[in-house]
Amino acid sequence: MSAAHDVDVTVNGRAYRRRVExxxxxxxxxxxxxxLTGTHAGCEHGVCGACTITLDGDSVRACLTFAVQADGARIETVEGLGTPEALSPLQEAFREFHALQCGFCTPGMLMTCVDLIRKYPLASDAEIREGLSGNLCRCTGYEHIVRAVRAAVARQRETTP
Ligand code: FES
Ligand code: FES
Structure with missing residues (x-):
């Protein structure tokens, strides 16, 4: 067994320290x-995107990252977006446009979208589809997800000066 290491992270604004292998x-x-069980483990080899979180502002696969690599990092997970009573605008769009069925892929979809919306204009459906092409969904056929992201982006544009 390898020696354990202390890992200090900030997750959704809260500081944690754990000693891990x-x-x-x-x-x-x-x-x-x-x-924080909102982050899902699907394929566990970097293909499905269900485990996507942001690490220091960039979306990453949590299944391809060791916890010790995140030492000192700022992490965002789906738990930080909203609550059932107060969904984030992106979550609200997913709800409104039926962008989820079983919900397994949804945390990864949302966290990928958080990163995409911050960094890219997502001015066309083609851009949205390309941005989400690393996230697999076995239920929705993707069309509803694209509609939800399109709506969330349009609403953000309306409200951002
Ligand atoms: S669990 Fe599938 S990409 Fe990480
Ligand atoms: S909603 Fe079921 S896998 Fe996407």
Whole structure:
């Protein structure tokens, strides 16, 4: 067994410290050490996008990242977006446009969108589709997800001076 390391992270604005083995993956760290089970583990080899979070502002696969690599980082997970009573605008658009069915892919979809919306204009459906092309959904056929993102982007444009 390898020596344990202290990992200090800020997740959704809250600071955490845990002592973990170097082999621990970041999605397991979030789910099992911090109890933040919104981040899902699907394929666990970087293909499906269900585990997507942001790490220092960039969307990353938590299944391809060791927890020790996140030491000192600022992480955002789906738990930081909104609550059932007060959904974030993006979550509200997903609800309104039926952009989820089983919901397994949804946390990763949302966190990928958070990063995309911050960085890119997403002026066309083609851009939205390209941005989400690394996230797999087995239920929706994607059309509703694209509509939701389109609506969220349009609303943000209306409200941002
Ligand atoms: S669980 Fe990480 S990409 Fe599928
Ligand atoms: S809503 Fe079921 S996998 Fe996307």
């Amino acid at each position: 170097p082999r621990l993956l970041l999605h397991d760290f979030l789910r099992h050490e911090l109890g």
